Structures are given as C-alpha cells and as structure tokens.
Amino acid sequence: MSILDIKNLHVKIEDEDTEILRGIDLTVNPGEVHAIMGPNGSGKSTLSYVLSGKDDYEVTDGSITYKGEDLLEMEVDERASAGVFLAFQYPIEIPGVPTMTFLRTALNAQRKARGEEELTTPAFMKLVREKSQMLKIRQEMLKRPVNVGFSGGEKKRAEILQMAVLEPSLCVLDETDSGLDIDALKIVAEGVNALRSPDRAMVVITHYQRLLEYIVPDYVHVLSHGRIVKSGGKELALELEESGYESFTEQAA
Amino acid sequence: MSANPNRTPAEETFVSGFAAAEAALPSADWLKRKQALAAFSELGLPHRRIEAWKYTDLRNLVDGAYPAQTETTLVDVEQVQSLAQQSIFGDLGRSTAVFVDGRFRSELSSLPSKGAIELLSISDAAENAPDWLSNTLGTVVPQEDDAVSALNTAYMSDGAAIHITGESKEPLELVFVHSAGQPRTVSQRVLVVVDAGASCELFETHIAPADARYVSTVVTEVVLGDGATFDHVKTQRDGAEAVHLANLHAKLGADATFNSFSATTGGRVSRQQAFVEYAGEHTTANISGVYLLSGTQHGDSTLVVDHAVPNCVSREMFKLVLDDQARGIFQGKVMVRPHAQKTDGKQMAQALLLGPDAEFDSKPELEIFADDVVCGHGATAGELDEELLFYLRARGIPKDQAMALLIAAFVGEAVEEVSNEAVRDALNEMATNWLTTHKTGA
Numbered sequence: 001m002s003i004l005d006i007k008n009l010h011v012k013i014e015d016e017d018t019e020i021l022r023g024i025d026l027t028v029n030p031g032e033v034h035a036i037m038g039p040n041g042s043g044k045s046t047l048s049y050v051l052s053g054k055d056d057y058e059v060t061d062g063s064i065t066y067k068g069e070d071l072l073e074m075e076v077d078e079r080a081s082a083g084v085f086l087a088f089q090y091p092i093e094i095p096g097v098p099t100m101t102f103l104r105t106a107l108n109a110q111r112k113a114r115g116e117e118e119l120t121t122p123a124f125m126k127l128v129r130e131k132s133q134m135l136k137i138r139q140e141m142l143k144r145p146v147n148v149g150f151s152g153g154e155k156k157r158a159e160i161l162q163m164a165v166l167e168p169s170l171c172v173l174d175e176t177d178s179g180l181d182i183d184a185l186k187i188v189a190e191g192v193n194a195l196r197s198p199d200r201a202m203v204v205i206t207h208y209q210r211l212l213e214y215i216v217p218d219y220v221h222v223l224s225h226g227r228i229v230k231s232g233g234k235e236l237a238l239e240l241e242e243s244g245y246e247s248f249t250e251q252a253a
Numbered sequence: 254m255s256a257n258p259n260r261t262p263a264e265e266t267f268v269s270g271f272a273a274a275e276a277a278l279p280s281a282d283w284l285k286r287k288q289a290l291a292a293f294s295e296l297g298l299p300h301r302r303i304e305a306w307k308y309t310d311l312r313n314l315v316d317g318a319y320p321a322q323t324e325t326t327l328v329d330v331e332q333v334q335s336l337a338q339q340s341i342f343g344d345l346g347r348s349t350a351v352f353v354d355g356r357f358r359s360e361l362s363s364l365p366s367k368g369a370i371e372l373l374s375i376s377d378a379a380e381n382a383p384d385w386l387s388n389t390l391g392t393v394v395p396q397e398d399d400a401v402s403a404l405n406t407a408y409m410s411d412g413a414a415i416h417i418t419g420e421s422k423e424p425l426e427l428v429f430v431h432s433a434g435q436p437r438t439v440s441q442r443v444l445v446v447v448d449a450g451a452s453c454e455l456f457e458t459h460i461a462p463a464d465a466r467y468v469s470t471v472v473t474e475v476v477l478g479d480g481a482t483f484d485h486v487k488t489q490r491d492g493a494e495a496v497h498l499a500n501l502h503a504k505l506g507a508d509a510t511f512n513s514f515s516a517t518t519g520g521r522v523s524r525q526q527a528f529v530e531y532a533g534e535h536t537t538a539n540i541s542g543v544y545l546l547s548g549t550q551h552g553d554s555t556l557v558v559d560h561a562v563p564n565c566v567s568r569e570m571f572k573l574v575l576d577d578q579a580r581g582i583f584q585g586k587v588m589v590r591p592h593a594q595k596t597d598g599k600q601m602a603q604a605l606l607l608g609p610d611a612e613f614d615s616k617p618e619l620e621i622f623a624d625d626v627v628c629g630h631g632a633t634a635g636e637l638d639e640e641l642l643f644y645l646r647a648r649g650i651p652k653d654q655a656m657a658l659l660i661a662a663f664v665g666e667a668v669e670e671v672s673n674e675a676v677r678d679a680l681n682e683m684a685t686n687w688l689t690t691h692k693t694g695a
Contacts, residue, residue, distance in 0.1 A: 052647050053647075054643055055639075055643075075646075075652075076643065076646040076647055077646040077647075077648075077649050077650055077651045077652065077655075079647075080646070080647055080648055080649035081649045086647055088644070088647075091644075092640055092641060092644050094641055094644065094645070094659075094662065095662060096659075096661070096662025096663065096665045096666065097658055097659070097661075097662045101658075102645070102648075102658070105650055105654065105658065106645075106648035106649050106650050107649075109649045109650045109651060109654060110648075110649035113649065113651075145662075162648060166648065166649070
C-alpha cells in the first residue's frame with residue numbers, strides 16, 4: 001500500500017477564487033524520497049500546508065489518501081499522530097514554552113493518540129540526547145523556549161530534531177535548505193538521511209537543486225502553475241539546473 | 254440608625270445589622286468597630302460614579318442582602334478538609350492556619366512551633382492582645398475613605414495576626430474556607446509584622462464549593478521593618494457565586510523586599526486592591542498576578558503605589574486570560590512624590606482574550622512630581638496566535654492541550670516573579686489545567 005496517494009487535487013485559498021493547485025496526482029510508496037521542485041508561486045508550499053491540514057486552504061476537488069485513509073477528513077493533530085510531519089519553511093518562535101516541554105508533550109500526545117504508553121522522563125531525556133547529538137544541537141538550545149533566539153540554521157536543525165524524535169511515516173520538508181549555509185545544510189541533510197528507511201517516505205520541496213546533492217531523491221517532479229508538468233529520476237534535477245524552469249513553465253502556461 | 258431609602262438592600266443590612274452583630278463579635282476597644290461602621294454608613298458601597306470604582310460597581314454587583322457572619326458555623330469537617338487539601342501549596346512543607354466561615358479552627362490547623370514566628374487568632378487574642386497587635390492593627394489602613402476596609406473593620410470576626418522576629422524557615426499558609434449555606438458576608442483580617450532583618454513566606458488560599466453564596470472581605474496589613482523580606486503568594490479560588498473583596502496595605506521600611514503575587518480563578522466578582530507605601534529608601538516592591546476567568550466572572554486588580562521616599566523600585570506585572578464573557582480590569586496608580594528622586598517604577602498589564610465577548614479594561618495612572626526618575630507602563634490585549642496553535646497541533650498536540658500550553662506560557666511571565674520554584678511549578682500546573690477545568694466544570 002502506498003503511504004501517500006494524491007489524486008486530481010485542486011486547492012484554492014479560502015475566500016479567493018484563484019486555484020493554486022490545479023489537479024495534482026502523486027503517489028509515494030514506503031522507502032521512497034520524492035523531490036518537488038518548482039519556481040516561486042508554483043504551489044509548493046500550498047501543497048505542504050494542505051498535507052498538514054492548515055486552515056485558510058480549501059480543497060475544491062480530488063483526494064488525498066494517507067495509508068489508505070482519507071487524510072482530508074483528519075484534524076491537524078490527528079494527521080501528526082498518524083505519522084505526517086511537516087518541517088516548516090519558517091519555523092516560528094513560541095515564547096514561554098520550553099523546547100523540552102514541547103517535545104515531550106508532542107511525543108506523548110502522539111503516543112497516547114496511538115494507544116501507546118507515554119514515555120517516562122528518563123527514557124525521553126535519553127532519546128532527545130541521542131537525537132540532538134546527531135544534529136549537533138547543544139543542550140543549552142533545548143533549555144530555551146521553542147525556537148526563541150535560534151539562528152535560521154538552528155531553527156532548521158530543531159525541525160529535524162523534532163522529526164527524529166517523533167519518527168513520522170511521511171516527512172514533508174518545505175524548503176528546508178532555505179537560509180542554510182553549506183555546513184548547516186550538510187548537518188541537516190545527514191539528519192534527514194539518517195531517517196531514511198524502508199517503511200518511511202519523504203517529500204522534499206525545494207527551489208534549488210543544491211539540497212538534492214545531499215538528500216538524493218528517487219523521483220523528481222516539476223511543479224508549475226499548480227500542476228506537475230514533468231516527473232523523472234534524480235537526473236531531472238540536474239537537467240533543471242542547466243536549463244532553468246522556463247522551458248517547463250512554458251509548457252504549463 | 255434609621256433606614257435610609259437610598260441604600261441598597263446590601264447596604265441597609267450592613268448598617269442596620271451592626272447592633273445585633275456587635276455583641277457576637279470579638280470585642281476590644283482597639284478594634285474600633287463603631288468608628289468603622291460610622292465611616293461605612295457615610296460611604297456606602299462604592300459605585301461607578303466614584304472614579305476608582307467605575308469598572309466595578311459594588312452597589313450593583315452585591316445584589317442583595319448578605320448579613321454578616323458572626324457565629325461559628327457547624328460544618329462538615331470532611332468537606333472542609335477535602336477543600337483545604339486542594340491547596341496548590343499542599344506538597345510543600347508548611348504550617349497552616351485554617352479559617353472556616355470566618356472563624357479560626359485550631360483542630361484543622363497545624364500552627365508553627367514557637368520560634369521566630371508567632372501566630373495568633375485575632376478572636377482568641379482580642380481580650381488580651383500583645384502590643385504589637387493592638388498598637389498596629391488598623392494603623393496601615395486608611396479607614397475613612399475605603400468602604401471595604403471600613404466594612405471589614407466593623408465586622409471582622411477573626412483572622413491571623415503574625416509576628417516574625419527572625420528568619421522563619423518554614424512557610425505559613427492561611428486557608429480561608431467557606432461552606433455552602435445562607436448568603437452571608439464574612440470579614441476577616443490579617444496582620445503581618447516583620448521585624449527588622451526578619452523574613453516571612455506567606456501563602457494564602459481562598460477556597461469554597463461552587464454554590465456557596467457569600468461576600469468575603471479580607472483586609473491584610475503588612476508592616477516591614479528595615480531590611481525585612483516578605484514573600485506572599487495568594488490563590489483566590491472562591492466559589493463561582495462569591496464576591497471577593499480584598500485590600501492589601503503595606504508599609505515598607507528601608508532596604509526591604511516586598512513580593513506579592515496573586516492567582517485568581519474564583520469568584521463571581523473580585524476586587525483585589527493593593528496599597529503600597531514606602532517609608533524607607535532602597536526598598537523594592539514587586540506586585541504581580543494572574544487572572545484566569547471564564548463565564549461572566551468579573552476580576553478587578555487595583556494598585557496604588559506611593560513612592561514617598563527616594564531610591565525605591567516598584568514592579569507590577571499582571572496577566573489576564575479572559576474567556577467567554579469574562580471581564581478583567583487593571584488599574585495601576587504610581588505616585589512619585591516631589592523628593593522621591595531615583596524612583597524606578599515599571600508596570601505591565603496584558604490580557605489574552607479567548608472569547609469575542611471577553612473584555613479587558615486597563616487604566617494606568619502615573620503621577621510623577623520628581624524629575625530624576627525612570628517610570629514606565631504598558632498594556633496590551635490580544636488573542637491566541639493561530640500560527641502558534643497550528644505549529645503545536647502540527648506536532649500532534651490536540652487543540653485544547655495546545656491552547657493550555659499557550660495560556661501557561663502567556664501567564665508564565667508573571668509566575669516567574671514568584672521566588673519559590675516549587676510554588677512556580679504548582680502555579681504553572683494550575684494555569685495549564687485551568688482551561689480543561691473550566692470547560693468541563695470539574
């Protein structure tokens with residue numbers, strides 16, 4: 001069974017007429033990494049928000065099936081507990097909520113929703129320590145409120161730490177490379193690659209080919225004007241890098 | 254006294270009921286009940302045409318006769334104990350003084366062993382009071398212009414008189430329990446005298462069953478000697494039908510530290526006033542509080558800080574979370590007298606409005622007559638940030654739990670002002686649980 005099956009998905013912003021996604025079809029199987037590339041305004045972030053269940057977007061046609069279930073019928077937190085994770089392009093700061101409290105609350109809420117035992121504090125501490133070492137996240141960062149005072153790179157690493165702790169089945173990475181220098185990019189990519197597994201799938205949304213040198217995809221899709229205009233293997237990303245988006249976007253227009 | 258047609262039923266009952274009540278109340282000249290009653294019958298209950306009370310019109314809000322409670326009531330001891338055990342200070346080592354319906358109950362209390370701290374029940378001590386009690390009670394409170402203080406003085410049935418002569422190692426908790434029964438007014442007094450260089454950590458819990466109908470007046474007088482420290486944490490969890498009227502009057506010596514924090518979740522109506530007067534230099538007063546209100550609850554915090562001497566610091570930090578049609582009020586007056594140079598005063602009041610019909614009124618008043626001071630104030634009102642809520646939910650945290658986290662984070666800045674870490678943890682837990690508690694009525 002596929003992890004994600006998107007069929008003829010049409011989406012518009014609430015209270016507006018213009019469609020942003022105009023018939024997306026995409027099937028993602030366990031173990032696969034799909035890259036979605038496209039110019040600004042092609043609908044990449046909209047796709048990530050619709051998958052995570054953000055308000056403000058209205059699905060006017062089509063379906064999204066996650067592990068055989070209708071994803072669009074699920075609440076935001078239900079999707080997360082079922083294993084859908086969005087690494088945000090712009091992770092927000094949450095003053096007053098300590099990072100560790102946030103991580104523990106999220107993990108235990110997900111476990112509870114799945115009918116699993118909550119993790120004890122020592123077991124939780126051990127888990128976070130292991131995962132944060134891999135991502136070179138200092139313990140001092142974990143003592144701060146969520147993302148408060150973090151640099152751009154630290155925020156992105158914190159997103160991947162959350163992903164590593166929560167162990168989702170479907171990881172959606174929205175422009176995770178934006179704002180990262182090459183060293184930070186390598187650390188983040190290592191963290192992501194460590195999570196690749198035969199029963200987990202990833203959708204990597206990016207504007208640039210650069211990230212895909214480090215997170216090598218199985219499939220590349222080009223998104224333009226709300227449609228996937230071309231799909232192929234990882235070599236498609238290189239092709240794009242050379243010829244630019246223009247040749248594809250013209251086809252779609 | 255003859256009936257006055259302009260009086261409300263509540264006022265009439267207070268004035269005409271005095272003669273009969275007086276005989277049943279603790280008696281001593283220094284209590285000055287008659288003068289206080291005379292002052293109250295002049296003043297009546299405060300109403301909206303009095304500027305300081307424009308948001309909290311007691312003539313309207315005290316909606317009927319609440320005769321004064323004078324006698325000890327027969328109560329279900331198990332019920333009282335189960336209420337007292339809900340205290341958020343329960344896990345801390347502390348002594349307790351328990352008051353039920355306005356009377357001290359020694360059998361329910363565990364008083365501190367004699368040492369640096371002396372605690373007396375005012376009713377027990379009335380006839381044979383030590384000088385520190387009879388000479389001090391009533392001296393920090395301006396009787397003539399505050400109806401709540403006047404009413405409290407006229408009718409006080411009991412309370413705690415505390416004298417600290419050194420460093421008290423163990424905190425002390427005053428527990429004020431009210432039982433269900435006929436509508437009544439319960440007036441209690443607290444006097445805290447902290448000698449020079451001594452320190453006191455005082456907790457205060459007000460708790461009652463949801464259906465108890467009463468007006469609770471509590472007047473607290475605090476006198477800090479030079480270099481004294483006072484840490485005060487109050488939780489007001491009165492019943493949903495209760496009216497809570499509390500005045501805190503503090504007179505601070507030099508080099509003293511005064512910290513007072515209050516968390517309010519109870520009461521149909523509450524008005525909590527604090528009046529702080531600096532009598533010596535290099536003293537810091539930190540007044541902070543949290544209001545968590547829902548339904549049609551009305552909570553008013555009114556502060557008057559009087560910088561009468563130079564080189565003192567005042568800090569005020571209040572956070573209000575208002576759901577449904579709840580109404581929160583913050584009035585903060587800071588006076589800096591002409592010679593009170595180098596005064597450092599800051600004030601902040603912030604409200605989080607969870608419901609479209611919730612209301613926050615803020616009235617800062619700065620009266621600055623000295624020219625070399627740093628004073629500032631701020632007030633904000635806002636809603637829960639949808640983006641933050643989405644982020645938390647996108648990590649699997651259900652909506653109510655995500656809201657509870659954000660509420661606790663919002664009030665956390667005020668809770669931070671409490672110096673005792675275990676108390677901070679208990680307050681954070683109380684704030685986190687508040688939403689579920691009030692939504693489910695638990």
